[in-house]
Amino acid sequence: MSPTSTLPTVTRASSEVLAEAAKGTDSTFQLLYFPLHGRGELVRNLLAYSGAHWEELAVDWPVQKPKTPFQVAPVVYEHTASGSVLELAESNAIERYLSRKYNLLGSNIWEENLVNQYYHNAEGLIQAFALRVVGAAPEARIDEANRFYAEVLSKFVSIHEDHLKQNGDNGHYVGNSTTLADLKVVQTLDRILLLVPKGGVPVPISKELTPSLWKVKEAVERNASYASWKKSQRSQDLNANTKARFQF
Numbered sequence: 001m002s003p004t005s006t007l008p009t010v011t012r013a014s015s016e017v018l019a020e021a022a023k024g025t026d027s028t029f030q031l032l033y034f035p036l037h038g039r040g041e042l043v044r045n046l047l048a049y050s051g052a053h054w055e056e057l058a059v060d061w062p063v064q065k066p067k068t069p070f071q072v073a074p075v076v077y078e079h080t081a082s083g084s085v086l087e088l089a090e091s092n093a094i095e096r097y098l099s100r101k102y103n104l105l106g107s108n109i110w111e112e113n114l115v116n117q118y119y120h121n122a123e124g125l126i127q128a129f130a131l132r133v134v135g136a137a138p139e140a141r142i143d144e145a146n147r148f149y150a151e152v153l154s155k156f157v158s159i160h161e162d163h164l165k166q167n168g169d170n171g172h173y174v175g176n177s178t179t180l181a182d183l184k185v186v187q188t189l190d191r192i193l194l195l196v197p198k199g200g201v202p203v204p205i206s207k208e209l210t211p212s213l214w215k216v217k218e219a220v221e222r223n224a225s226y227a228s229w230k231k232s233q234r235s236q237d238l239n240a241n242t243k244a245r246f247q248f
């Protein structure tokens with residue numbers, strides 16, 4: 001069956017009713033986002049990692065845009081087992097909502113604070129990459145990438161390898177299980193590893209060069225439903241579309 005582009009009818013109810021509906025972990029989800037990684041990648045990864053049942057809505061943007069909360073994507077529609085439809089907007093808010101629902105924010109307020117710190121630090125890295133490398137003129141891209149690897153990425157690596165060692169070098173930033181922090185950093189590194197300028201040097205991220213970060217990547221990738229999502233044709237297509245979109 002081909003995916004529908006019709007947006008579901010959202011449940012309008014009091015905050016108490018919606019909060020009750022939001023408690024369920026047996027919901028199904030529909031994601032509205034473009035056929036690119038972009039701001040949809042971590043949302044997709046979280047849905048996959050959590051083993052949630054989810055699908056993508058077909059995009060008919062001129063029709064859908066005015067019906068979304070902020071006229072931008074991603075938007076996630078959560079269909080709860082009790083029959084409510086919850087509308088989730090803003091990628092960071094969606095990521096945190098899914099993380100709370102599927103216990104990926106640590107086990108107490110302090111751990112949640114640590115998760116948030118690592119999350120936002122990785123966000124800084126991806127923004128610098130977007131600005132300096134993705135946004136570079138094609139003829140300057142190799143030089144910009146080399147400078148980014150040497151000046152920005154190497155600093156991130158050295159700081160994060162230290163933090164990971166302080167947590168016991170166990171493949172996790174916080175405690176001894178995967179959190180949003182791990183998923184965010186893995187998504188960030190995967191993006192940098194995907195978008196390598198043609199003819200450029202390899203990204204200095206590997207099992208040998210960045211062993212503690214690599215353990216985080218391996219721990220996330222051991223999750224069966226995440227691994228199966230990453231192997232899927234759709235995920236491969238998103239890699240290809242993202243490279244093509246930014247001319248890598």
Ligand SMILES: N[C@@H](CCC(=O)N[C@@H](CS)C(=O)NCC(=O)O)C(=O)O
Binds near residue numbers: 073092
């Ligand atoms: N702050 C928003 C930004 C969303 C956003 O800018 N989405 C872009 C795609 S990455 C979009 O919907 N562009 C189409 C449009 O503006 O019509 C978020 O993080 O979700």
